[in-house]
Amino acid sequence: MEVLMSIVVGILISAAVYLMLSRSLLRIIIGTGLLSHGAHLLILTMGGLKTGAAPLLGENAKVYVDPLPQALILTAIVISFGVTSFFLVLAYRSYQELGTDDMDQLRGNDQYE
Amino acid sequence: MNNLIILPIVIPFLAGIILIFFNKNIKAQKLISAFASLLAIVVSGMVVHTVHVNGIQSLAIGNWEAPYGIVLVADMYASLLVLTTSIIGFTALLFAFSSITPDREKFYFYPVVQFLLLGVTGAFLTGDIFNLFVFFEVMLMSSYMLIVLGSSKIQLRESVKYILVNIISSALFVIAVAYLYAVTGTLNMADLSVKIADMGQTGILTVIAILFLVIFGLKGAIFPLYFWLPGSYQAPPAVITALFGALLTKVGIYSITRVYTLIFYHEPSYTHQILAWLAALTIIFGVIGAIAYWDIKKIIIYNIITAVGVILFGIAANTPNAVEGSIYYLVHDMIIKGALFFLVGAIIAVTGTSNLRKFSGLISSHPLLGWMFFIATLSLAGIPPLSGFIGKLKIIQGGFEAEEFTISFVVLLSSLLVLYSVMKIFINGFWGEPSNEEVYKEKSVKGMIAPIAILLVLSIAYGFGIESISPYISQATDTLLDPTIYIQAVLKE
Numbered sequence: 161m162e163v164l165m166s167i168v169v170g171i172l173i174s175a176a177v178y179l180m181l182s183r184s185l186l187r188i189i190i191g192t193g194l195l196s197h198g199a200h201l202l203i204l205t206m207g208g209l210k211t212g213a214a215p216l217l218g219e220n221a222k223v224y225v226d227p228l229p230q231a232l233i234l235t236a237i238v239i240s241f242g243v244t245s246f247f248l249v250l251a252y253r254s255y256q257e258l259g260t261d262d263m264d265q266l267r268g269n270d271q272y273e
Numbered sequence: 274m275n276n277l278i279i280l281p282i283v284i285p286f287l288a289g290i291i292l293i294f295f296n297k298n299i300k301a302q303k304l305i306s307a308f309a310s311l312l313a314i315v316v317s318g319m320v321v322h323t324v325h326v327n328g329i330q331s332l333a334i335g336n337w338e339a340p341y342g343i344v345l346v347a348d349m350y351a352s353l354l355v356l357t358t359s360i361i362g363f364t365a366l367l368f369a370f371s372s373i374t375p376d377r378e379k380f381y382f383y384p385v386v387q388f389l390l391l392g393v394t395g396a397f398l399t400g401d402i403f404n405l406f407v408f409f410e411v412m413l414m415s416s417y418m419l420i421v422l423g424s425s426k427i428q429l430r431e432s433v434k435y436i437l438v439n440i441i442s443s444a445l446f447v448i449a450v451a452y453l454y455a456v457t458g459t460l461n462m463a464d465l466s467v468k469i470a471d472m473g474q475t476g477i478l479t480v481i482a483i484l485f486l487v488i489f490g491l492k493g494a495i496f497p498l499y500f501w502l503p504g505s506y507q508a509p510p511a512v513i514t515a516l517f518g519a520l521l522t523k524v525g526i527y528s529i530t531r532v533y534t535l536i537f538y539h540e541p542s543y544t545h546q547i548l549a550w551l552a553a554l555t556i557i558f559g560v561i562g563a564i565a566y567w568d569i570k571k572i573i574i575y576n577i578i579t580a581v582g583v584i585l586f587g588i589a590a591n592t593p594n595a596v597e598g599s600i601y602y603l604v605h606d607m608i609i610k611g612a613l614f615f616l617v618g619a620i621i622a623v624t625g626t627s628n629l630r631k632f633s634g635l636i637s638s639h640p641l642l643g644w645m646f647f648i649a650t651l652s653l654a655g656i657p658p659l660s661g662f663i664g665k666l667k668i669i670q671g672g673f674e675a676e677e678f679t680i681s682f683v684v685l686l687s688s689l690l691v692l693y694s695v696m697k698i699f700i701n702g703f704w705g706e707p708s709n710e711e712v713y714k715e716k717s718v719k720g721m722i723a724p725i726a727i728l729l730v731l732s733i734a735y736g737f738g739i740e741s742i743s744p745y746i747s748q749a750t751d752t753l754l755d756p757t758i759y760i761q762a763v764l765k766e
Contacts, residue, residue, distance in 0.1 A: 176496060192441075196440075199444045201455075202447075202451045203447065203450070221279045229451075232454075233448070235403070236447050239410045240440075240443075243417075243440060245409075247437075250417075251433070253636050254433055257424065257429055258426060258429060266434075
């Protein structure tokens with residue numbers, strides 16, 4: 161199971177890298193979304209995918225799955241939600257102000273404050 | 274139990290929350306944030322004193338003992354950096370009072386500065402690797418907002434790149450934590466160190482160590498990963514660049530130091546050798562940038578990169594003298610970079626441009642500013658009575674002891690070029706025929722002098738008072754060189 165998940169994570173991250181190297185800003189943001197999916201799945205996989213009950217003590221099971229990676233993922237998910245929503249609004253603002261979403265046209269020109 | 278060490282985190286946190294409620298009342302904003310920063314300085318001074326008297330302080334949050342709960346650990350290295358951070362935070366606020374425009378002040382500038390300080394002090398004080406990630410994100414999200422606040426075109430353009438780079442490095446951080454957790458099964462730094470010492474630093478752990486170097490190198494701008502920094506730091510107003518230049522990259526350096534002295538110290542011939550050469554290349558590319566530009570902001574920005582290289586070389590050489598030198602240099606560099614960016618901000622406020630070719634003869638209208646800039650440049654280059662000297666001396670001495678002659682020579686040569694790059698600003702900007710003297714005379718830099726003066730006086734006192742500071746620094750060095758002191762303080766075995 162871990163091998164399969166690792167391959168899936170690998171595919172997600174390669175897709176993310178491919179998208180982030182493209183010119184359109186929206187594709188880049190989609191790439192960051194895929195990248196965080198890959199990272200979160202990787203935490204879950206690396207914590208171990210052994211069979212066990214959901215980490216609720218009411219289940220009265222002999223074995224539970226590791227609760228720590230789930231807590232880590234939950235933290236990482238909300239953080240990447242916050243950052244992604246900020247990034248999307250920033251992309252919207254910069255599309256309004258700069259009139260392009262083409263990263264090649266966002267090159268530096270020597271205008272200083 | 275010792276709740277004192279959580280106060281440097283709690284104070285900016287509460288201040289930031291309170292400040293959100295009066296975002297239109299600028300006077301209250303200024304008062305509350307100045308008061309909170311002063312309080313933070315006092316408290317972090319007390320932390321330094323406590324650590325000096327009683328040794329490393331650790332606080333298990335919620336009474337869950339060390340490897341299971343989150344611990345905050347204040348050793349001397351972290352608490353010195355926290356103290357420096359609070360001082361930089363206070364002076365940056367003073368500088369912001371007179372330089373930030375009201376439209377920025379009304380849109381949550383002061384709360385976000387407090388949250389930035391919260392993230393930085395939290396990152397210094399935490400003893401847990403995932404908690405370090407969370408504090409990194411607190412710091413980075415505040416920095417995203419500060420870099421784009423005001424949304425001029427250049428800020429929008431540069432912040433897109435800045436945020437993208439940091440999102441990637443944060444995802445890498447999560448991935449590295451996942452790998453580390455899979456190998457060791459723990460997240461507490463002291464416990465990680467014990468586990469890795471038990472199982473030996475196998476190949477996979479060395480790979481993870483290099484992955485951490487890439488992540489923290491992206492935050493701290495080391496050689497192949499510094500490409501985002503010059504553009505991003507140039508975009509926001511000078512006071513925000515000062516906060517970034519003095520604090521953000523230093524958190525990256527702190528994390529590299531922590532990880533390489535506490536957790537992955539078993540294979541120095543591989544990891545530390547890579548670090549040493551990356552440091553050397555960082556220094557070289559930093560000085561190339563610093564001497565190439567005629568833009569005063571860019572020159573100082575490239576000097577950040579050079580200093581990052583110098584500090585990391587001290588860590589990579591890994592001899593007592595080199596590590597001690599790099600701590601001296603880190604504290605010095607935070608203070609002096611703050612001062613230099615404030616000075617650049619004041620110069621831009623007077624001249625209206627950061628292009629060095631467009632103004633000259635500033636000394637006739639603003640002599641105080643000129644001589645303060647002169648002292649700051651000498652201190653940056655490491656001229657003996659001032660603060661930059663002792664750190665570089667120790668780093669080079671340690672470099673020779675570790676038989677890294679080439680890189681030590683690079684460090685020496687870099688001082689010369691750093692001096693040239695900032696002296697270029699002094700000679701071309703302050704000397705020569707006064708251009709627009711009448712216009713410049715009217716521009717007052719009254720409120721901006723005080724924060725610069727505070728930092729410069731500190732820098733001079735740091736240089737002259739080495740004798741009184743050295744017990745603190747050597748205590749920090751001892752902990753960095755001997756991880757068992759740290760581990761015993763945290764795990765209480």
